[in-house]
Amino acid sequence: MDKVQIKNFIAARVAKELKDGDLVNLGIGLPTLVGNFLPSNVHINLQSENGLVGLGPSPKEGEVDPDITNAGGQVVTLLEGGMYFDSALSFAIIRGGHVDVTVLGCLQVDQTGSLASWIIPGKMVPGMGGAMDLVTGAKKVIIATTHTNRGLPKILKECSLPLTAKNQVNMIITEMGVMEVKSDGLHLIEYNPAYTIEEIVKATDATLIINNPKEMELEE
Amino acid sequence: MKEIIKLTALKDHVFDGMRIMVGGFMAVGTPEQIIDELVKIKVKDLTIICNDAGFADLGVGKLIAAGQVKKLIASHIGLNPEAGRLMSEGLMECVLVPQGTLAEQIRAGGAGLGGFLTPTGIGTVVEEGKQVININDKDYLLELPLRADLALLYGTTVDKYGNTNYTKTTRNFNPIMATATDKVIVLAREMVDKIDPDNVMTPHIFVDYVIKEEK
Numbered sequence: 001m002d003k004v005q006i007k008n009f010i011a012a013r014v015a016k017e018l019k020d021g022d023l024v025n026l027g028i029g030l031p032t033l034v035g036n037f038l039p040s041n042v043h044i045n046l047q048s049e050n051g052l053v054g055l056g057p058s059p060k061e062g063e064v065d066p067d068i069t070n071a072g073g074q075v076v077t078l079l080e081g082g083m084y085f086d087s088a089l090s091f092a093i094i095r096g097g098h099v100d101v102t103v104l105g106c107l108q109v110d111q112t113g114s115l116a117s118w119i120i121p122g123k124m125v126p127g128m129g130g131a132m133d134l135v136t137g138a139k140k141v142i143i144a145t146t147h148t149n150r151g152l153p154k155i156l157k158e159c160s161l162p163l164t165a166k167n168q169v170n171m172i173i174t175e176m177g178v179m180e181v182k183s184d185g186l187h188l189i190e191y192n193p194a195y196t197i198e199e200i201v202k203a204t205d206a207t208l209i210i211n212n213p214k215e216m217e218l219e220e
Numbered sequence: 221m222k223e224i225i226k227l228t229a230l231k232d233h234v235f236d237g238m239r240i241m242v243g244g245f246m247a248v249g250t251p252e253q254i255i256d257e258l259v260k261i262k263v264k265d266l267t268i269i270c271n272d273a274g275f276a277d278l279g280v281g282k283l284i285a286a287g288q289v290k291k292l293i294a295s296h297i298g299l300n301p302e303a304g305r306l307m308s309e310g311l312m313e314c315v316l317v318p319q320g321t322l323a324e325q326i327r328a329g330g331a332g333l334g335g336f337l338t339p340t341g342i343g344t345v346v347e348e349g350k351q352v353i354n355i356n357d358k359d360y361l362l363e364l365p366l367r368a369d370l371a372l373l374y375g376t377t378v379d380k381y382g383n384t385n386y387t388k389t390t391r392n393f394n395p396i397m398a399t400a401t402d403k404v405i406v407l408a409r410e411m412v413d414k415i416d417p418d419n420v421m422t423p424h425i426f427v428d429y430v431i432k433e434e435k
Contacts, residue, residue, distance in 0.1 A: 049319065050245040051389050066248070067376075067388040073246025073275075073299065078388075086421075087245070087271070087393045088327045091320030095340060114343070125307065125316075126298025127272075133320030133340045166343025 001194075006146060006175045009192075012037040013173050013216060014103055014144050018044050025049065025094070025134055027104035028072050030144050034103055047099060049130040051090050054082015071130065094130065095137040102138035104131060108159040109143045111206035113169035113181035116161035128164060135165040147174035153205040155179070155186075176200045177216060185209045190216045222382030224411075225429045230257045233403065233429070237290075239267040239368035241326065241397040246272055246299065247279030249390035251374040251407035253433055255282050265290040269326070269368055271319065271393050272296040273303035284312065293366070295319035318346060321363050323396060329365035330399025338363055371401040375422070375430075378408035379415045382424035391421065398426040405429045 001009060011033035018024060018038065025047045026032050038044065046055035048070045055070065056077035063077075070076045078084075085093075093099060108116040115135055118128040135141050145154055155172060172179040177200055178190035187209045191200055193216070201208055234240075244250025250270075259282055268289050273296070274281030281300045283289050291313040297303040306312035317325070318340045328336050337360035341347055351362040373394045375384035384406055386394050398404050404427050411432055 048389075050248070051392050065388070067390050069246065069248045069389050071245070073248060084388050084391055086391050086395050087319070087323040088396050091323050095320050095338065122308075125304055125314075127294065127296035127316045128318050128346075129272075129296040129298075130319040132318040132344065132346065136340045136342070137320075163344045165340075 001175065007033060008037075009175055010144050010146070010173055013178065014142055015039075016217075017140075017142060017171070018042060018101060020044070022100040023047060023053065023093075023098060025099050025102045025138065027102070027131070029105050031103040031105060034144070047090075047093065048076070049090050049094060049134070051086060052078060052082060052084050053093075054079040056082070091130070091133055094133045097137055097139060099134070099138040101140045101142060102134045103142045103144050104135065106143045106145050106154060108154055108156055108161050109145070109169055109172055110156045110159045111181070111186035112158070113167045114159050115141075115143065115164045115169050116159040117164045119162050121162065131164050135168045140171070141169045143169055143172045145172070145174055147176040147200075147203050153203060156205045157207065176203060177213065179208070187211070188213045190214045192216045221380055222424060222427060222430050225431055227253060227257045227431055227434065230254065230405070230431070231261045233370065233405065234258065234261060234263045236263055237265045238263065238370060239269065241368045241371045241393075241401055242268060242270040242280050243371070243373040243392065243394035243397050244270065244274070244279055245389065245392040247274045247281070249374050249386065249392050249394055250274065250279040251372050252279070254372050254405070254407050254431065255280065258283060258288070259286050262286075262288070264288045267291040267293065267368070269293045269366060271322065273300035276300055276302045287311075291315070293317060293322070295322050321346075322366075323393065325363055325366040326393065326396045326400045328363075329367040330396060333365055335362050335364045337361065366400065368401045369403065371397040371404045373398060373404065373406045373422070375406045375408050377410050377412055377415060378406055378430050379412050379424075381414075382406070382427035382430055383415045383420040384408075384422040384424075384427060385415055385419050386421050395421050398422040403428050405431060407431050407433055409433050
């Protein structure tokens with residue numbers, strides 16, 4: 001798989017975690033691809049933390065409304081039934097546990113469900129934006145990420161970068177497999193048969209608990 | 221009737237070292253013409269409280285690029301490389317705050333609250349120097365209210381009384397900031413005689429001055 005195929009593969013698998021009616025917040029980058037892979041009978045409500053629920057696709061040429069934007073400041077559209085609100089309400093929705101699922105990328109994620117995604121000290125200091133609130137408040141936190149970064153593991157025993165949140169991640173989905181964070185550790189519950197279990201273990205710094213993982217289903 | 225002032229009168233309402241809240245999210249809902257005027261006035265050593273650093277040529281990014289900002293309190297500066305550079309070179313102090321905490325700090329500041337407890341930031345650097353309070357076996361951070369001298373907001377429709385409505389995603393931080401500062405100036409995209417009382421997002425009691433946007 002090339003880079004684009006890997007991202008789409010991960011996004012397609014994440015999409016299977018979303019249920020009809022879920023309120024979902026997708027992070028910037030790979031997570032935004034998830035919306036492309038929803039089955040036709042699954043309708044979710046997408047939140048954008050700058051102040052809307054009912055996020056639609058990018059506007060067609062000639063139909064751009066500069067007053068409708070997403071959290072990245074890009075122009076978007078609002079679906080029928082959607083609505084706008086202010087930042088205090090937006091984060092009442094997020095912190096108050098009203099978001100069913102949030103899907104985010106990561107710099108590092110560890111076997112205790114801690115996430116690092118907002119700063120590389122001395123190198124990259126974008127800020128946490130809404131990520132800390134989302135990871136703390138959403139009912140289910142899914143990290144959608146390539147398994148490694150330039151060959152180095154991103155799934156660690158313990159994050160070394162400053163955290164976005166501690167012990168809040170529920171699931172990690174990569175091109176190699178699906179991992180679930182439980183009280184006794186990180187379980188590999190599905191694996192991509194394009195890789196051997198040994199290859200997956202080698203690409204993972206965290207201790208994986210492996211107990212008859214299923215094959216990742218690529219197609220419906 | 222609310223007093224309508226000209227953009228050029230802004231100089232009478234700002235001073236060096238002022239704390240200013242600026243509405244907008246990635247410059248959407250930011251009163252750009254007011255920002256441009258502040259750049260002209262060259263007021264300096266400002267503390268700016270805004271969701272983000274905008275872009276180098278848009279939103280509060282223009283004040284940052286002009287070197288007028290001493291301290292920035294924001295949740296995100298990633299789309300403004302100039303802000304990152306000034307921060308890492310120590311030329312601008314930058315306090316990064318989780319977005320929901322920033323919104324609630326401003327809300328608390330305007331609502332007369334002494335602070336609030338949030339689980340956001342527990343176990344991270346955001347916790348440093350703050351009081352952790354355990355309620356029903358869950359840890360929370362005590363976050364304090366934020367207030368400022370002046371709020372600069374962007375209203376879509378403003379009536380002659382100063383009642384303000386913000387369209388679509390331009391609303392964001394504008395209505396909460398209207399409550400949390402000593403003085404509030406709204407840049408009005410459109411002035412109307414009267415807004416339907418049901419559609420007022422910032423009641424006129426919060427608004428001190430209105431400036432008509434120049435077309």
